[in-house]
Amino acid sequence: MDEAVEHILKRNLLSVTDSRRKILELFFNSQGALSHGDIEKKAGEKFDRVTIYRTLQAFLEKGIIHNIPTAENSVLYALCKDDCTEGHHHDNHVHFICNECGNTICLENVSIPSVKLPKGFISSQVDVVVSGVCKDCK
Amino acid sequence: MDEAVEHILKRNLLSVTDSRRKILELFFNSQGALSHGDIEKKAGEKFDRVTIYRTLQAFLEKGIIHNIPTAENSVLYALCKDDCTEGHHHDNHVHFICNECGNTICLENVSIPSVKLPKGFISSQVDVVVSGVCKDCK
DNA sequence: AACAAATTGCAACAATGTTGCAATTTAAAA
DNA sequence: TTTTAAATTGCAACATTGTTGCAATTTGTT
Structure with a gap:
């Protein structure tokens, strides 16, 4: 795991630091999506809030x-x-928010349906978020 | 306009007050969606922030x-x-965020495509947000 | 080991959202 | 129209969330 995490950081030209390693591990160990607050709690009060904001920002920019x-x-x-890759994301999947457990997960196998827009509109990204009850809470 | 606004409030069993009338008018006069901040600015500093929060909350609950x-x-x-109607929304349309003008609008005529979820998942709501360039900014 | 560059943590601040309560306003009664 | 109860507002105080500048520390490299 550590290997993979370090590799990702290096591949994205980010120096390997405690906070980046830890936060990236949190994502790998987590079933679903994380909010800033989740990370603050799960990281065990080890990192400054500002560092978490900046780390998430860096991860976002690097894709x-x-x-x-x-x-x-x-x-x-x-x-x-x-x-x-940086600046060009391919998150062509649907996100699912479970109203029971509160988890938000990526449905990697459910691809974004095509949306036909009115004349003149140009689409650069489509986000689909489904809410309901996930398979574990049913 | 005032007539319509008052009617909507009464129909939803909300007493007619200055702030509710004003905020509802803002929505009618606005092309797209509004954030709390937008309303605070457009209302001309006439209402307390708390009142705006509570008014939006009431409008949400009433549908x-x-x-x-x-x-x-x-x-x-x-x-x-x-x-x-209260507790049961039919916002079966796609939302569009323009990256140029920053406006977010409801595409009333573009209905939500159906999404086929994996086994065990139950969908209760689907939100589709498309971003890109709107027809006015093209 | 030493150095430059990057990253972190701190402090201070700005913005956003929440709650309790007294004062005001609304809607409906007399 | 005046009175009255209920609803709404505004204020104050607070909690949470996000931002910025800068000195101290850590990282990657020589």
Whole structure:
């Protein structure tokens, strides 16, 4: 695991630091998406809040994670698939928010349906977020 | 306009007050969705922030407005179609965020595509947010 | 080991959201 | 129209979330 985490950081030209390693591990060990708050709690109060913000920002820019829109006022982050590169994300999957357990997960195998927009609109990204009950809570 | 606004409030068993009337008018006069901050600015510093929060909350609960998930950390609100009733929304349309003008609008005529979920998942709501360039900014 | 560059933590701040309570306003009664 | 109870507002105080500058530390490299 450590190997993989370090490799990802290096591949993205990010120096390997305690916080980056730890936060990236949290994503690997987590089933679903994480909010800033989740990370703050799970990291065991070891890192400054500012560091977490900056780390998430760096991961986003490098395409290591992507964010998930929610209707509540919390931004969620999740690991990107391998082929995400800086500035060009391929998160062509649907996100699912379970109203029971509260988890948000990436449905990697459910691809984004095509949306036909009115004349004149140009689409650059489509986010689909489904909420309901996940298979574990049913 | 005032007539319509008052009617909507009464129909939803909300007493007619200055702030509710004003905020509802803002939604009618606005092209797209509004954030709490937008309303605070547009209302001309007439209402307390707390009142705006509580008014939006009331409108949400009554189904007068719905909220739109975004990947940034701002919650957007927009008017619901007429047939939204308390606790049961029919916002079966796609939301579009323009990266040029920043406006978020409801594409009333673009309906939500169906999403086929893996076995065991139950869908209760599907949100689709498309970002790109709107027809006015093209 | 030594150095430059990057990263972190701290402090201070700004923005956003919440709660309790007294004062005001609304809606409906007399 | 006046009165009255209930609902709503505004204030104050607070909690949470996010941002910025800068000195101290750590990283990657020579």
